[in-house]
Amino acid sequence: MTFRKFIASIHLYLGLITGFLFFIIALSGAIYTWQPEFSRIAFHQEVKPEDQPFISISDIKNTLQKNFPEGDFRTALYRDPASAIEVLIYVPGTYYHAYLNPYSAELIHLQDMNQGWISKLKNLHRNLLLGPPGREIVHWVTLIAMIMLMTGLVIWWPYSGKPGKEKFTVKWSASPKKLNYDLHNILGFYATWILIFTIGTGIFWGFEVVRESLKEVTGENALKWDSPLSIVQAGSLNSQDEVLNKLIKDYHSRYPEAEVRINIPHKEDEAVQLSAIQPKAGINAVDFYYHDQYTGALIEGNFQNGASENRSTFSKINGLVYDIHFGSVWGMPGRILACLASLIGASLPITGFLVWWNKRKLKRKKR
Structure with missing residues (x-):
């Protein structure tokens, strides 16, 4: 058996074994690319802009206490004037997103993020709706898909000489068999140069050995980070809302073009984390800030999640992986x-x- 035939056999048998699973993963991934747009419609995130200030954290707490008292309020994401405020809420066994009108604090939509078709689509892509075992299957199918891409490129290259025009152009007027061959061979060639990145980033997420190896190479494991902590002040818990209200107002004024997320402290020494998110700039452009929950004072230090310019090499690669996988880079x-x-x-x-x-049918006929 020649080397080329050996490569073709690997390509064939791996494709027959994993083809159906890869079809599900790839198709669900293609659809999930538009998750932000689907969520905006399905979760009623669009609101009519008004010429007045956004509601405070206290307003959000009052609305949640009235409509969803069993929920544990964790974060609030303040976005542009035409978008609802997105609130993260924990309950035992799941988590919710509540969408509030940024001007009236009215609860627009409450979504269990483990329910609904968008959640099912995400889990279909990540684990084939099979939970942790399915996640492992997806990881290995992804790795095999990368081998399929590489072997496919070898098969695509002609037996001798350089590729001609027919290797780059689909002949739409050809017979059904020839057209199908061109769709597989030629469209596969073009898509490969994008799929290498989307599948490669999937491998990065899927295999811990890949991430840990990169941490060693980049020196991530040798880095030491500070912990942002509040200085506990007895009897000051009642003033937390006042601090949170002031912080979110200040940050929205400071970053008018950004989305601002604020974390609600749940421990006595926990700091308030605020993140300024540039919607079209990617994960690595997000800046994180920390404030004392009692005084609102800025906490400075060498934090793992801090200013974007201080991000470690591994953190930058990790953020880039996310943006590449969804094409948002x-x-x-x-x-x-x-x-x-x-x-x-x-x-x-x-x-x-x-x-x-x-x-196969042609071989049978010849026999």
């Missing part, structure tokens, strides 16, 4: 490319199976 064009590449990726097991089946 290239903005809207990147998300469109990631979606199209994933759709083509989902088609490859189907067209590949048909290529194999047609060849």
Whole structure:
């Protein structure tokens, strides 16, 4: 058996074994690319802008106490004037997002984030709706998919010479068998250069050995970080809301173009964390700040999650991985490319199976 035939055999049998699972993972990933837009519609996040200040943390607490008293209020994300405030709430066994009108504090929508079709779509992509065992299956199918891409490129290259025009152009007027072959061979070639990144980032998340190795290479494990802590002041707990109200107002004034998230302290020495998020700038552009929950004073130090310019090499790579996986690193064009590449990726097991089946039928005829 020649080397090329050996590579073709690996490509074929791995595809037959994992093709159906990869189809599900790729198709669900392509659809989930548009999760922000789906969520904005399904969770009623859009509001009519008004010429008045946003509500305070105290207002949010009052609304939650009235409508969802069993919930544990954790964070509030203040966004642009046309978007509802997104509130994270914990309850035993799950968590909710509550969406509040930023001007009236009216509860617009309450969503159990482990329920609904968007949650099911996410879990279908991450674990095939099978929980932890399914997550492991997805990780290994992702690794095999990377091998499929590499072997596919070897098969795509002609037996001799350089690739001709026919290797880059689909002949739409060809017979069904030839058209199917072109869809697999040529579209697969183009999609591969995007899928290498989306699948490669999936491997980064899926295998701890990859992340730990990168931590060693970048020196992440040798870094020492400070812990942002509040100085406990007895009898000052009642003033927490006043501090939180002032902080969120100050940060929204300071970062008018950013989304601002504030964490609600749950321990006596816990600091208030605020993050300034530039919606189109990616994970690595997020700045984190810490304040004393009793006085509101800024806490300074060398924190693992701090100012974006002080982020470690590993943290920057980790953030970049997230943006690459969803295509957001290239903005809207990147998300469109990631979606199209994933759709083509989902088609490859189907067209590949048909290529194999047609060849099999041809061999039987000859016999």
